[in-house]
Amino acid sequence: MRRDDTPSLTATAAWRAVHAAACAPYRAVPGFYRLIGMQWSWHWARGKLAHDPVFRGLLERGDLPPRARVVDIGGGQGLIAALLHACEQVAERQGWPAAWGAAPSATAYTCIELMARDARRGETALHGLHFGPRFVCADMRQAPLPPCDVVVILDVLHYVDHAAQDALLERVRAALAPRGRLLLRVGDAANLRGFAISQWVDRVVTAARGHKVAPSWGRPLAAWIARLEELGFTVHSLPMSQGTPFANVLLVADLT
């Protein structure tokens, strides 16, 4: 939460503090690898938050509003919840960069995640946070969506076919409050090379994490935007592959 008297912090210092605070809870997650001194969840959080440009970008632009009820679809081990909590802590204790959007915070967080192991890791790490993160192990095609202000779907929709994508987007639209926001990251299938690289890496990572590798369904960026506009969203698209060979785009889709 950002107050008028929040002191300003440099962007570098803020991101360093947020990164450390967001990763810290995952140290508590036990696992086989801990036997040999490796805490998988913590390492995954550290690497993903540090190297995927989407997370810091969300904070710089203020894409995640304060005091939001957030639903994170395909949210894995709940990095978005950890990030929200870390932002609130850092803003309260150290301040927040004046050039960034208001520090985000959550009043509720629900992660809908297919893989039980990932949901369990999130729950173990984050169950004590004050906004009571909920991890629902379920298929997003059937899981009910609670009323919310923000829906986050990062790199997930391509796992289900186009009809299922459309049905889910309609339910997202219905779950969002007036002036709600969907943060949707997708691959742009019109960028043939970048999209193919994304798919190849996704398959390797999916298999390495012990998940079943299924076919994936993409669309050109223009088709994603058109679909969201048909649902009544105003869409702003941001390239989201800086420093990577992928074709990822973040769609910030707002209801008015």
Ligand SMILES: C[S@@+](CC[C@H](N)C(=O)[O-])C[C@H]1O[C@@H](n2cnc3c(N)ncnc32)[C@H](O)[C@@H]1O
């Ligand atoms: C590439 S990961 C992205 C994780 C997270 N959104 C992030 O950006 O860190 C995709 C996630 O979607 C989940 N997923 C795939 N199909 C799903 C489905 N039908 N229902 C719910 N989650 C699903 C996967 O298990 C995985 O955790």
